Each structure stands twice: as C-alpha cells, then as structure tokens.
Amino acid sequence: xxxxxxxxxxxxxxxxxxxxxxxxxxxxxxxxxxxxxxxxxxxxxxxxxxxxxxxxxxxxxxxxxxxxxxxxxxxxxxxxxxxxxxxxxxxxxxxxxxxxxxxxxxxxxxxxxxxxxxxxxxxxxxxxxxxxxxxxxxxxxxxxxxxxxxxxxxxxxxxxxxxxx
Numbered sequence: 001x002x003x004x005x006x007x008x009x010x011x012x013x014x015x016x017x018x019x020x021x022x023x024x025x026x027x028x029x030x031x032x033x034x035x036x037x038x039x040x041x042x043x044x045x046x047x048x049x050x051x052x053x054x055x056x057x058x059x060x061x062x063x064x065x066x067x068x069x070x071x072x073x074x075x076x077x078x079x080x081x082x083x084x085x086x087x088x089x090x091x092x093x094x095x096x097x098x099x100x101x102x103x104x105x106x107x108x109x110x111x112x113x114x115x116x117x118x119x120x121x122x123x124x125x126x127x128x129x130x131x132x133x134x135x136x137x138x139x140x141x142x143x144x145x146x147x148x149x150x151x152x153x154x155x156x157x158x159x160x161x162x163x164x165x
Contacts, residue, residue: 012098012161014110015069016086020047025126028087033156036064036113036149042092065121066100067091067144075137088130091121091144098161100145107164112153114164117145 018028019042034042041048041063051060067089076084086094093110100117107116123138138144 013096014093014155014157014159014161015096016094017155017157018087018090018092018094019045020090020092022046028090030087033154034092035154036115036152038149038152039063041149045092061118061148062146063149064093064115064147065091065144066093066095066115066117066147067121068098068100069094069096071142071144075134075142078137079131079133081131084130084134089134089138089144090124090126093155095161101142103163104145107150108147109162109164111155111159112151113149113155114151114153115147116150117147119146120144121146 017031017034019031019034020028034045036042037049039059040050043049048060048063048065051062052058053060069086072084072089072094076082098108101120104117104119107114121138121144123135123143125135127135127138
C-alpha cells in the first residue's frame with residue numbers, strides 16, 4: 001500500500017462519496033454529500049433506497065456500501081495498476097484510516113448519521129471488468145462492507161468516522 005500505510009493516517013474519515021446511476025453498469029456519480037434515511041438508505045440512490053427484502057418482506061439491510069481506499073490501493077498494487085480511481089469499485093462511501101471488516105456488527109458515526117456495519121460486500125462480475133482478477137482479490141474480507149442506516153443524517157466528504165461504544 002504505497003503512501004497509505006497506517007502511520008500516515010491518524011483518523012478515520014470519508015474520502016469520497018458516490019451514487020449509483022439509474023442505468024445499471026454505468027459509472028457512479030461522485031458527490032460531496034449524501035443524506036441517509038434510517039431503515040431505507042441513501043436518499044436518491046436508485047440501487048438500494050427503500051428496497052424490500054425478498055427473504056423477510058421488510059426493509060432490505062443492503063442500504064449503504066463502504067470500502068477502504070487502503071484496500072483498493074492494495075488490490076491495485078497486486079494487479080500491477082498505478083491506482084484504481086475513486087468510485088470505480090462501485091461503493092457509496094470510500095474511507096481511510098479504518099479497517100471496516102474488523103468492525104462488523106458494530107455501529108459507526110459518520111457526520112450526523114449512524115450506520116450498522118453488518119456484512120462483507122459480495123464482489124460482482126463488474127470487478128473483473130475493471131481489471132481481470134479484481135473480483136477474486138475482493139473476497140475473504142477484502143471487499144468492503146454493507147451497512148444499514150440506524151440514524152438519519154447528512155454525510156460529507158472528509159467527515160470523521162467513529163466506532164460507537
């Protein structure tokens with residue numbers, strides 16, 4: 001992880017925010033802030049907002065996706081790439097300074113919002129379209145996490161991330 005080791009990062013924070021497009025498979029849109037709604041997801045996010053779970057007939061827990069920039073940089077280096085640009089791995093929130101999978105089952109505060117990190121993301125075939133082999137690298141807790149919104153609020157780029165007690 002060139003230039004992004006833990007000694008360079010003193011606090012956990014949001015480094016970029018992205019919204020899925022209405023048309024599946026097209027690039028995500030970078031934004032400076034998002035508004036999350038408890039039990040629903042990101043306002044204006046067509047991929048997850050207000051979806052109903054087929055299993056439970058209640059709100060889907062798949063509301064927000066997060067991944068660490070450090071993890072993305074490690075994958076890029078393994079694949080011989082200079083970098084993988086922000087938003088390309090199709091995650092809503094890209095972070096720095098926190099190991100998200102280490103905190104599965106915990107709540108985090110970002111800006112005004114509280115999210116519950118509940119499971120690892122499932123890497124899709126689009127990851128191999130970025131670079132062949134990326135999907136395989138994004139398994140075994142190296143793919144970011146999914147979260148559900150516990151408390152509504154706004155999240156901005158550069159907001160600090162704290163683990164709730």
